[in-house]
Structure formats: C-alpha cells, structure tokens
Amino acid sequence: MEVVKAVVFKHDADVKPLLEAFNQMVNECMEYALRYGVNSPMKLEKALYDEFKQKYGLATHYCISACRVACSALKSWRRLVKKGRADKNKPPVFKTLAMRLQKGLMRFKEDKIVVTVKPRQWVEIPLIIGSYQAQFVEAWRKGELKLGEITLLEDKAIATFKKEVQEVAPKGYASIDVNLMSLDVLKTNGESLAYKKTDLKKLYGIRVHYFKKRRKIQRLSKYKPKTSKRLMEKYSKREKRRIDDILHKITANIVRELVKEGISPVFEKLKGLNYNATRNHHAKRKNRKVSSLPYWKIQRFIEYKMAWHGYKTHYVNAKNTSKTCPRCGSLSQAKGQVYECKHCGYEADRHFIACVNILNMWGTGFSPKALNELIEREELGGNESNRLLHIPT
Template identity: 25%
Template sequence: MGRSLKAEVKVAVQGKILNPNKEKRHKLNVVLEKYLKAVKFFASFKIKDKDLLQQKAYEEARRRFGLSSTLTQTARDKAVELVKANEGREFHVHEVSMRVNYRAFKLVRRDTKLTPYWLYLKLDGDGVWYPVQFGERQRQMIVDALSDDGEWSLQQVELVKRDGEWYAYFTLEKPFKDFEPQTPIGIDLGERNFATVMALVDGKPTKGTFFKGSRIKEVRHRHFNIRKKLQEKRRLDVFKRLRGRERRIVNHELHVISKEIVEYAKQFPSPVLVMEKLTGIRENFRRGKKLNRRFHSLPFRKLQKMVEYKAKLEGIKVRYVNPKNTSKTCHRCGYVTHVEGREYRCPKCGLKYNRDLNASINVARALTRGTGRGYVNTPKGR
C-alpha cells in the first residue's frame, strides 16, 4: 500500500449557549451584525489570497466596523472562503457564523448547578462568560480536550444564531496515528443498494455487506407525492413542516447506516475506507422518469460526509477514487463490458457476480492501483 499516512483529524462539537441574559444576548447580536458587515465588505473585493486582502482592506475594515483584530481577521478568512467556494460567480452574503480563534476564547469547567462548562468570549471590550450545554457524546470529547493528557485540543469556536438561540461549534483536533493501511474497503453507492461495502483482505474480497436504505427511499417517495399535492393547494405552511420531518427521518437513517459502515471497517486490521468521487454520478444515470427521480432523491454525498466524520472519530482514513468503469470492470480479469440487470457477467473469463459487490471490489482496488485522489481530513439490510 505504500508509505504510512500522516494527517490531522478535525471535528466540530456542538454546544448550546444556555439562556444568556438580555445584556449578554445584546452583545452577541451587536457583534454578529458588525461581523456580517465586515465579511460582506471583505468579500466585495473578490480576492482569494488572504495576504493580499489583508493589504487591501484590513485597516479600512477595522476603522469601519470597530471589531477586534482577531474578529476582523476571521471575517477576512470567511470572505476568502466564500470567494473561493463561488469561483467567480455572483453571490450575496445573507448570514454567517462568527468565528473566534484561540486568542479570544477559552472553555473551562466549573462546579455550578446550571452547567459545568463555561465559555469565555472577548468579542468587544471586556470578556463575557457564557454557560454551555453539551450532549453526552459531545461532552466526552470536550472532557478529553480539557484534560492535560487528552488526545483532542481546542482550536476555534464558531458562534451560530439559529431560531433566536445561540450555539457554539468547537473545532477539536488530534493527530492521526501513523500506520500502514492494510485493508482497503470499497463503498459503492447506487439506487438498488444505497451502499454496498466490501473489504479486501490480502487482496481477496471478504464479507460483502448491503445497506439498502429502504426507509430513506420510502420516506422520500411518500413525501414527494404529498408535497406535490400541498404545492398545488398552496399549503406552504404544511409543506415546510413536512419537509422538516422528512429531513429528520432521513438524517437519522443516514446516521445509522454510516455508523454501521464504520463499525464494519473496525473489524479489519488498519482499514481505509474508499469511496468514489461523485462528480457526474447524477448526470450519468439515465433510466425511466420514476427511477430517475428516486435515484436523484438519494442523499449520496450526505452519507459520504457522515461516514467521513464517524471514521475520523475512530482514526480511520477515508480516500476518494476516480469512479471510471468501476461498475463495468470485471474484478477478476479486468475486462470492461456493458452491464445489464443485477448480475455482472464477464464475457471474457465467465465471472458471474452481484454487480454492486463487483463495483465495490473495484472501488477498493482503485486505491491499490494508485487512482485515488488524496486523503480526506474531511448491519445488513437497512
């Protein structure tokens, strides 16, 4: 497999700021408004280089908006990220999270009834303490980050205002442990089987597993028909509530599937999860109208992001490969042919194999062939 892999794991841990009083809430709102204006100002230059943007606009931004040097710099960074993401296209900044780096915040534990976690923010003038509440899993990671011998370290916090409530997203970082990846695990995504997973142990396919995503397909199909009727009746209020419910169900199913995929990977020595780049996957799928709609409704990229996140937490590498011909190539002899039906049949060597399992083997082998494109430092029948 080649050289050992070195990278840093970064994850975001959400905490909720608990009922800040009127004065504290006002301070957050005022600074957020200034920050949004600063990001818009920096973005108006359409410059992708931080140093150049610093020279062109930093002093003027400090004078106009009165933000601290730390917040002005992170507003500059946000603007550069937006300009790069839009690649020259016109865009408008309507809202933005407020990024605070290590120089302007700290998180500590205190023995209080309200919460043991308190966030100190120096946003404008004097610093202010805010109580923060974490969920169980998030709390475990925060405890590790605050301990002297923990693996995780706190890097920055993003402050987000949503539906009148404030949330803090802490970026935690830890180094990946060096290892020689031994077991590539291919993940093929498709319409019949939402995800098909196959490990290569000593180069041999082992323990293929299907994740059908039946609940996701069912919910998406049912809600599509209901939404269509609601739009015809102009019931947008019901439409929005329904869309929120659909999103929650789908996200739950994606969490379950991604967790099970990572658990599958953990049973093998030094695993690396291999997934296809999704560029062109929807454009290349051409079937009947109903099947096309069902395929395009499947959240493939969202599943990949969840797999990435959960793999990071377990110290498992994720790599993306070129998807060319992974579904058309015979994994035994390498012959490329057109595939019909659910079975892959090779006219050269006579192989008969489940087409999705065949594709997942080819995805895994793409890593050993060197067709990958870099590491990301982004049970059956479901």
C-alpha cells in the first residue's frame, strides 16, 4: 500500500505577494462562479484564463489551481448550506494565504524549492532543515521516498512524501480507548495481555484554559469586534498548536511501542466529533465545548503513523463497549470512572472494561487465563473476591 506523510519545513522567503495574488485569483474565481452559476473548474478556467493572464501575468498553473480551489470551496459551502450549517446569502471567502504547488510548478532541491512564477521566471525558497526534516530529504535523495504535492504558506512549506510499503501481518492487537482524561491501551500477542493508561489531564487542562479565554474574548466582541476576532483567531491557533504537539508526542510513543512488538491498533468507530462527550453525559453538561476534545485526531495520528510502518488500523462498532461486563456479559451503566456489574458485582475501571470489550469485539484471541493474570497483576478488579474473571471457554 502507498503511504503518505506530510513534513513541515519552515522558510523565511518573501512569498507573500505571490500568495496574495493567488488568494485574489481564487476569490475572483468564486465570485465569477457564483454570478454565472459555473460549477466546473474547466469552464471557469476557460472563462477567466485570458483576463487572469493579463491581470496577473502568472504561469498557467496558477489559473488552473485557483479555479480548482474555488470550485471545491464552493462545493463544500453548498453542502453546508444544504445541511443548514452555512448561510446561503454569505458565500465563502478564501482567507488563507496558502497554495498547493503541483509538480509542474516547482522543483524540490533538497535545501530549497524553486517555484515557477511566470514562464522562465522563478522564485527560490530556501528551506530550514532540522534533523527531523533531514531524514526525509535523505530518504528522498536515495529514492526511498517520492515527493508529492507541496503546500506553500507564508512561513512554511508542507511537503508530502510517499512510499510503497508492504503490509505487515501483525503478531497481535491492541485496543485503544480514548476518553476525556486518559488514553487506555490493552495489548495482546495472543498469549499475555498488557494494559497501560496514559494521562490526558494536561490536554484537558489546556482545553479548559483556552475555553475560559475564549469566553472572555467573546464578552469583548460587543464593543471591540475587530480586536475580539483577532484575539480569537490568535488563541485558537495557539491552542491547536499546543494540543497537536502533545497529541503527536503521545501517539508517537504508542506507535513506537506497537511497531516494536508488531501489534496492530483497534479503535471504536467514532460517531461524529463529540462522540465521547455524548457517551459521558456528565462531562457534556459540565463542560460543554471543553469536552469536545479532538479524539478523532488521536485515531488519525495513530492510523497514519502505523500505516507508515505497514500496519493497518482496525475499527469496531462502539455499541456497549463501556457497558458490557467482561465476566458475565450483562449490561450495566458505569458510574463515573468505575464500572460495576449489577448482575455479578464485578468492579473495574470503566476504560479498562472498554478496552477488554473492544479486543473481544475485534475477535482477537486471548485466553481468560491471560485476562485473569493481568487483572491480578495490575489489580484491575474492584476487590479480591471478584477480581478474577470466569469467562466460559
């Protein structure tokens, strides 16, 4: 299978005029498309090509690219309007100063990108290359990686590298349960089981911090709308960066371990973004926006990081994974962090229960004996007498 990785290179070349010109082109494309009801990039290109050539004088690629970006932005806007999530009287505006550079428009030269601006006119963008970026450049030079598109921004370039990997047959599976305060992993290699909880309180703390900040800024919006908007954007970006940073570190650690042991991850299928918030009604009521932590990101980060090493990520239906008793199979609702079975009295951490059930649903074989050993070793049962599970084999 082909796997793709996006690598960020910082740069300090002045590409702002170029990006601004492109931005303007996209917005003009959208206006034209809306006014004359044009939906296809090809038709749009035909209609605007001469005008753009004269006005901007940029290479043909820019025109093609602007038309494509405009059409796809309009398409997703129309979809949102249909769902009632966007105002049909407020067409989208292309705000980002960013541009995709297709193969025909640039050459990647290890330490710089050479971008065609006009026929026979180029701009050089020297890249800042750290040790992380260097390993990809090196692999690309050796021919181990192929270069895909590059997205150019004001201060960075995001390059996609591709490679063909052989799918690895896993030696075992790990169920991963992601929730508000922790990330729980239950690994099995078919024989023994291992369980690990990663604390996500820090992540949650950051969300709460920025949630409070946003609320303060919102109050400002009445008499200082511009300042409020600017601050909102600034803090949203900062929050995203901090959260993503932590998520990358956490997921990289998990992936390193799984790859070392030859284990594939299994997740619950997410139902919409607020999946865990809806599962935990208490958290939903108490925290509202704060509770919508980007769980899907953890799944996506792990999935593409595993894919890079040739491992597939699997998903099971989320139904009752946190309610089913692993000992007797009956359903009970967890209270807070503790799961207690109404039927047999088995008590344990609710996220541990979810992990056991996800692995069971995936159908990977681990013996009741292995589970009992784990529960004893890690003291994962509520009390001595009912800690051991008796799963009929």
